[in-house]
Amino acid sequence: MDSVHTLGDLDFSALATSDFGIMDDDDVSVPDSPSSESGTLSPGALEKQRASLQSYLNALPYECESPEEMQEKLEHIVGRICICAEAKNWLVLTTWDGMLQCWLLMRYPMSKPIRAKLTRVYFELCLVPGIEPRVMRSWADMLSRLICNKPDSRRKLDAADLQLPWQPLWRMLQKELWPKKRMHDSSRNVVNILLFVAEQCRRYFPVGEVPEMFATFLPMLTKDTVLTMIPVLTSFLPPSHSHTYMPMVFKLWEAFNSSVIDDRFIELCGELSEEHVAGQFSEYGAEGAAEWKTVGIWSEAEWTFLIGKTLGSMNVPVGATRGASTTAGHADSMADKQSLRIKKLINRSSALAKLIVYSLSLDGPVRDNGSNGGVPSSEGFVAGSRALDSLDKLTTSVESFFHPSNYGIWSLNLTHFVQRLMAEFSKRWKEEQQPSCKTPVTRRLTPEIRRNFILILRTPVLLSMFSKDPFTISYSQAAIRAMALLEPSLVMPEILERAYSGLEVVNETHRTTSVMTMLSAVALPLVSEKIYLGGQKHIVPLLELCIPGIDLNDPVKTICATMFITSVVQHIKIADVSMHQYGVDLSSDAPSEDIMDVDPATEQPLPSGVEGPGMPALSREEERALARESTAAWADWVTSLFRRVLALFENLPEEGGKKGTTGGKMEEAVLKAIKGALDTVCLHLSDSLFDLVLKLVYEYASTNAKSNAVRAFGQLVSCLARARPEKTVDRFFPFCLAQIQEELKHGASSIRTTSTHEAVPSDTTLHWNMSILRGCFGYGGGAILKYKDQLLGLMALLVEKTKSERGYTGTGRLINRILHSAATIYTLNARYVNPDEWDSPEFNRNLTSQWGKMYDADDVDVVWHVPTRDEIEFVLEILDKIAAPALDKVEALLQTVGKWDSVARNDFCRYLHAARSVWGGLPTFLLQGAKDVAKPCMNADIEVPELLVMPLDVKAGFVLTDPSDPQYQRAAAHRLRFGRLVHRAADVLRKESEGEDHIDAVIGVSRAIDVYLLEYAITRSNFESLTKAYRQARDANRIWPKQKENSRVVFQKRAQVYNAGRLYMHALYRRRDALDDQLLEDLIEMSLSPYTRVRRHAQAVVHNACGYFVRSTRFTLPYVFRALEKKNDPDRMKGALYILWNKGTAAYALADIHFHGQYLVALLGCQHEEKPSVQKLVGNVAQDALVYLNEESCHTDAFAEDISGVLRALADLRHEFSASLVDPRILQEALLKSNVRVPLKNQRYAETVTAVMELAERPATHWRYVQFAIRFLYGLLRRDFAPPPAVAAFFLKQSISPHTTIRVTAQKAVVKVCAHVKIRTFSKSSDQLWLDEWENPLRVDIPVDDPSVFMRQHGQPGYPAGQEGDLRVDKVETGFLVWTSTVKGYRAVPEGPSPFAWEEASRPVLRAMSEVMNQGNFFSVLALLWGQESMKNSTTPELRAENVTFMKSIAKMFENEKLQAILDTIDPLLADGDRYKQRSGAELLAGLSRGSKHWPKQHADYLWSWIASRLDRIYAQMKPDTISFWENLLSEQLVDRDPRRTAPLVKWILSLPQEFHGDSAFAMSKSLSIFNILVDCLDLRFLPLADQYINLFLDNANTGYAEIRSQIAQNIYAIISIQWRPVYPTAQEFISACASSPDPFRIRQARYLQRISQIVGQLPAWREERLPPPRVSQSQYDKVGLTILQWVWDFAHGPQAPLIFPYIIVLLPEIIRMSELNDSSELQTYSSAVLYVLSAVTPPPEFIEVIADNFINAIKSSTSWRIRVNALPTLIVFFYRNLLSMSGDLVSRLMSVLLECLSDENIEVREMASKMLSGVVRCSQRQSIVPLKDRFVNTLRRTRMPKRGDPAYQDSLRSLHSAILGICALIESFPYSVEPWMPPLTDGKAFAPLESI
Helix, strand or coil, X not given: CCCCCHHHHCCCHXXXXXXXXXXXXXXXXXXXXXCCCCCCCXXXXXXXXHHHHHHHHHCCCCCCCCHHHHHHHHHHHHHHXXXXXXXXXXXXXXXXXXXXXXXXXXXXXXXXXXXXXXXXHHHHHHCCCCCCHHHHHHHHHHXXXXXXXXXXXXXXXXCCCCCCCCHHHXXXXXXXXXXXHHHCCCCCCHHHHHHHHHHHHHHHCCHHHHHHHHHHHHHHCCCCCHHHHHHHHHHHCCCCCHHHCHHHHHHHHHHCCCHHHHHHHHHHHHHHHHHCCCHHHCCCHHHHCCCCCCECCECHHHHHHHHHHHHHHCCCCECCECCCCCCHHHHHHCCCCCHHHCCCCCCHHHHHHHHHHCCCCCCCCEXXXXXXXXXXXXXXXXXXXXXXXXXXHHHHHHHHHHCHHHCCHHHHHHHHHHHHHHHHHHHHHHHCCCCCCCCCHHHCCCHHHHHHHHHHHHHHHHHHCCCCCHHHHHHHHHHHHHHHHHCHHHHHHHHXXXXXHHHHCCCCHHHHHHHHHHHHHCHHHHHCCCCCCXXXXXXXXXXXXXXHHCCCCCHHHHHHHHHHHHHHHCCCCECCCCXXXXXXXXXXXXXXXXXXXXXXXXXXXXXXXXXXXXXXXXXXXXHXXXXXXXXXXXXXHHHHHXXXXXXXXXXXXXXXXXXXXXXXXXXXXXXXXXXXXXXXXXXXXXXXXXXXXXXXXHHHHHHCCCHHHHHHHHHHHHHHHHHCHHHHHHHHHHHHHHHHHHHHHCCCCCCCCCCCCCCCXXXXXXXXXXHXXXXXXXXXXXXXXXXXXXXXXXXXXXXXXXXXXXXXXXXXXXXXXXXXXXXXXEEECCCCCXXXXXXXXXXXXXHHHHCCCCECHHHCXXXXXXXXXXXXXXXXXXXXXXXXXXXXXHHHHHCCHHHCCHHHHHHHHHHHHHHHHHHHCCCCCECCCCCCCCCCCCCCCCCCHHHCCCCCCCCCCCCECCCCCHHHHHHHHHHHHHHHHHHHHHHHHHHCCCHHHHHHHHHHHHHHHHHHHHCCCCCHHHHHHHHHHHHHHHHXXXXXXXXXXXXXXXXXXXXXXXXXXXHHHHHCCECCCHHHHHHHHHHHHHHCCCCHHHHHHHHHHHHHHHHHECCHHHHHHHHHHHCCCCCCCHHHHHHHHHHHHCHHHHHHHHHCCCHHHHHHHHHHHHXXXXXXXXXXXXXXXXXXXHHHCCHHHHHHHCCCCCCHHHHHHHHHHHCCCCCCCXXXXXXXXXXXXXXXXXHHHHHHHHHXXXXXXXXXXXXXXXXXXXXXXXXXXXXXXXXXXXXXHHHHHHHHHHCCCCCHHHHHHHHHHHHHHHHHHHHHHHCCCHHHHHCCCCCCCCEEEEECCCHHHHHHHHCCCCXXXXXXXXXXXXCCCCCCCECCCEEEEXXXXXXXXXXXXXXXXXHHHHHHHHHHHHCCCHHHHHHHHHCCCCCCCCCCCCCCHHHHHHHHHHHHHHCCCCHHHHHHHHHHHHCCCCHHHHHHHHHHHHHHHHCCCCCCHHHHHHHHHHHHHHHHHHHHHCCCCCHHHHHHHHHXXXXXXXXXXXXXXXXXXXXXXXXXXXXXXXXXXXXXXXXXXXXXXXXXXXXXXXXXXXXXXXXXXXXXXXXXHHHHHHHHHHHHHHHCCCCECCHHHHHHHHHHCCCCCCCCCCCCHHHHHHHXXXXXXXXXXXXXXXXXXXXXXXXXXXXXXXXXXXXXXXXXXXXXXXXXXXHHHHHHHHCCCCCCHHHHHHHHHHHHHHCCCCCCHHHHHHHHHHHHHHHHHCCXXXXXXXXXXXXXXXXXXXXXXCCHHHHHHHHHHHHHHHCCCCHHHHHHHHHHHHHXXXXXXHHHHHHHHHHXXXXXXXXXXXXXXXXXXXXXXXXXXXXXXXXXXXXXCCCCCCCCCCHHHHCHHHHHHHHCC
């Protein structure tokens, strides 16, 4: 816990990742009210925080600090934070962040101004440039804790309380979004941290800045950067005034095909729906709020679009293709790698659910659903809500995918969606019942909406309940639970019906387990009369059916059964209150209090079938009577449960194994589940039933002793003891005591052992009874005092007599339990009602109506066990009479260590174990006060002692706290003696190296040290598991996240966790006294032991201790480094390496000013040890150390730049505290020491580099160590310091090393050195250096006043000689939507000297590098190494980017210095027959020419003329196996370069012949693919040539070669993509165009529509001229058709897919015709594929009808039945994908086509139509079922079959067949249910005509 890195030594990630740094701030606290209307602090808010805090404090059994005292502590912490920030001591600052987290964990109120200003400080900290990412992450985390923006918790700050500037954040972000290629580290994640900060802060960005944001972001949004800029937009735009940007969002969304964009925008829409649900009554006021439109805040068109996206997100397969339902994912994979680094887990289901739920309201006419016997109408909306109507359509259309038989990857998606829908609905329903709800009544949910919402989702959930994987099932159950809590009368009967059938058939285990877990989910409505009247009477029968489920052969079923038992019993008291128990019915006669409040919606006649079979509705009185009667069966149930469990225990496998477990993991899980269930059952038994169970268990215990159930039976007894400790102890103790004494007298446990082993059979009875006693004494200190003398005697006897390992560890556990029960503060009585109610006659009289009772926090009476004086005295007595004598024995044994025999060793282990067990049971007995720190481990010259973190001193449940109290002194003396003796034992055993025999003794000592150092207060893992258990219990009973009432147990757990949190504060940041140090030294020695077991155990303890003791890592490291020196034993080295490998240790050491270098040098010094295992370990440690070596880590600690923003925020924060916030003396000292620290850090850095370098250059260094060293040196390069020249020279020398791994690192290092020289030369300030804002002296910002002029000057593909101008524009990264005001350009370098003079400090570096390259053959060796055959991809070698970059860096730095040598090396390689050598030449050439960008003109011209003269030769050399790297070479030259720089190459490519009908396909595709590269790289500069080439390609679409067709298709696609530039003069005009124009992105304008229409016009004629089969593929029709199809296919899979639709409309009829050509399989495959792909891209809405009509017309008008068979399925897929956008007319046209096809002449068409009809009816047309049924039945009745020979016979047969197919289709449309209209269809009359056939 060293001051250098909280993140290192005290791992706060525990607080960070699990979000309990802020235990959701209102974990069941006070009710919400909109206290902070006006950003100022209304008096209510602080009061409310105080009330919330008070409910926590009241639950504790001791006094706590007042808010004022805690405010002082906060002031102290904030003061320290201010000092650290002013002194720029960032690493110490992060440790104080940890303290602030601790303070927040205590849940004391913090006023809004303080919170807002602290947030501002952390926001400014995140913007300090050049800080290590880990540190920045901890600040971002702190920021989010302070704002507390978690979705379901109350926000702590409103926009009025805090305003933050967005520009500085954007400035930081740009560097990370588009990092410089040569400096980029792919593992860096800062971009996501900064976007996270933006998202957290977006509501605090000033609303007036939105136009400014647009003006900044939109010009940078291009087709290439769209995936980067969309996340930026959604992270920055504030949630208010959404109407200013939503139109743009929808238009942008419509224009791109991308799942990343879908994710971001769906999330945005979900959030906005929720934020603005109250419209102008929301916190944003009338002007900031979104206005209500047709559906919520969405217009009809927007809503249709959103619902279409929802359907697409379900990912269900439709039609023949089982693949993905969209091409969006594929399109994203084509994006640049940069944008794919932006990652965020977006829960799409959650966002869609919010979108739908928060758009529900009464906004339309109510649809009549035909409940009064009428025909259901299709007018109006379900429950009068448009959104609900859409949800209804959506659910109906995917309903069949919920069925388990239709299981697939979509199942999880669907059930998750339904679960989120229910969660959001419950939340909104409950929010609207709060008095503080701002939503106007007319916009709220109505009971009718609620009922229909649940009815819509009920069927899918009941289907998926039996699904095939546990996650899907758990989502369905969560949904069912929410439904049962909201509308129990709709769901519970259905569930109960399934429950009985599922539990009665035991042979379908899958159903049984699903039913049990489902019942556990709805346990609360089942038991609580308040929620659902009519469930109570089912409880006993259901529990009886569950008992057979407890079965060792089926562990899963057992766990499910116990889960159900637990979840029901935790809400009830198990007592017999039936008539025969009480004689008469005692409930009140007056019915007035029993009238159930029925909400008006349910008074309407329920639709038939809802009550479920055999469930008549009874009055409340009858229900209560039935429930009471059922309780008569409790006694039988309880006895059969316990008998069943005992039977299961008898069949357990034997105990054993290393940890003494029973069987494997499954058995352990079963036992744990059973214990949990029995625990709950025993707690809730009435007195008489408890006595019954106690008797039963006691009888079993006294007549059996089973060796396989020793542990399990002990746990069973502890369940009884927890409920009623006195009764249980009285019953068992005398019996067990006698048995144990008897057994020991006869020699049980007398075989001496010290390691785990199988139990000796004759010891079973002893272990059995000890286990029972351990169970008895787990709870209830009072019971212990009653028997204290017998207990003391028993403990002494056991310590003395148990000699086997199993015996004495059992004794230790017993002592531990007894002490823990007597001396700790813990909660008692976890029943579901307060103790005073449990026994009150009133409560028991109406028992069943009290089941499931809930409490508010303040009504819960938490019962604690607090040790009394007598109990404390008893503990001290144990210390005197058990612990002290045991230590005496150990002390005596230590005198004779050298002469130990096995008896002595056994005694040593036993007695030490006894002493250790005593202290292990007393973690909170003594409060350790301040300690004398013997070795503070301070660097006095650079550290301020007052800035070392102190523990947060809060009151916690310690027993003895006053050092002057005699009891305290007695206990402290015992503890001290224990610690000293353990140290002595460690010391003595270390000197006596008795070898193997001592291992058990040494491990015993190491465990004792563990207890002494770490069994204090509470450990992190215990605290975490308590928190987790509390969370789970709390969420299990909540309907919505802000629910205040919960069960009593939950509040008891809450109090426990809060108490644990206070204890945890004492465990953290502890100081070390001299004894602690000695014990740490002992542990380090043990960690280096030759025995693996000892090493492992000790290392674990060391790492743990370092997490709790301040500066412990710094204390231990010197010992560890010494163990790595020469002459050490290999095992010691291994131990040391394992310690250094620990993440916390490594992070700390490498951030420490002194240890940083030592760590690296020590690793490199390990070469002397030959043992392979040691070397492997060194490799691992060295590899993992690289993460901590980054250029910012050094800069963070030696930070000297200006931090004005942070200082302003700090000055502002000071106003909120008293004047003494910052201690001026400490501040002064901190500032002085900072001035020492920075130069010292830089000096240490230089020393480290030199030391590593020196090791690497030694001749004796093995190549693996050279590899480690070069990796370290690479990690140590800094952008703010020039490296020593020797290092740079070393990198270059190693870049021609024969070892590939060394060479790769060396090349990367050379690239980085060169890049750093360049940026240091160009940077004028440190900010420019760290934010990548330096400027090249040649740079010119060219104003774009008139884009057309700019394009004329700089946007042409080529210029006539002499008219090039003197500016070059390499990248035009704007001008897609809006132009930036200037575009970056460079002046062309004229002839003469070099334009750059590299900085003075780096010149020696460059000279040293130059000397290395001058050694004659540097480049030829390099070329030789690069030209070796590579193992990886032998098929087609690719250009290796790292080699090109290396060469480019050298060319940039040294310009033409080595030009001739390099060209001479390249020349022979280009013509070499070996393709790998050709590739090495290509790499050298690519890098060289790429690096010559700013060379003086004469040299650049020379290089280009050299290249140009060889282009033809290269072209001729390109073969199929080498073309890919030559293509890479060309694209490397052209990409992001002004064509004026590469004019010879551009001219050469444009002059290549474009052949389409030649003899060699390869020769033609070669020139086409090179041309395609040119098109891609020129981008908008290609526009002047576009038309001419499109025409050329379309003219030659009839080529006979498939690869040429695909090249043509790609080229057309590329050119059309480039032409799409919907550019606007300003961002503002673009935004208004989005709001007013129907097509601002111009995706509906197709430039070449004329041309395509011409081709379509010719196709029918060509179709007639097709050649006969074997030569059919040579036909003009086929060739042109395939080119066009390939082009559509490419387009549909790319990001610009929506642009293709105007063309598709023209092509569609022809494509449908192609799909029927059987003689050309290629054409048929492609056309069908294209038709399906149509459905995978969302078309602009106006095209939907056109496309569907095309299909319908093709089917109607076609003469070929094949077209009908092919077009039907594609039409249906298209219909399904765009289901929710289809108009009513279109649907009826579709239905009429299907009905026509049903009576088609061709039987295949009829059958296909029948299939399609059932699908369409199932997913959307349910209202037309009855008319269709009538139509088909009438046809059947009307049709009379004539005789066979009759000419009308065929027609009659066909119409009969069509009617029967129609009826089949209707029946098939409901595959999982029998609808009321089905049975009449099966009666014989309907089918009478068939008899005559």
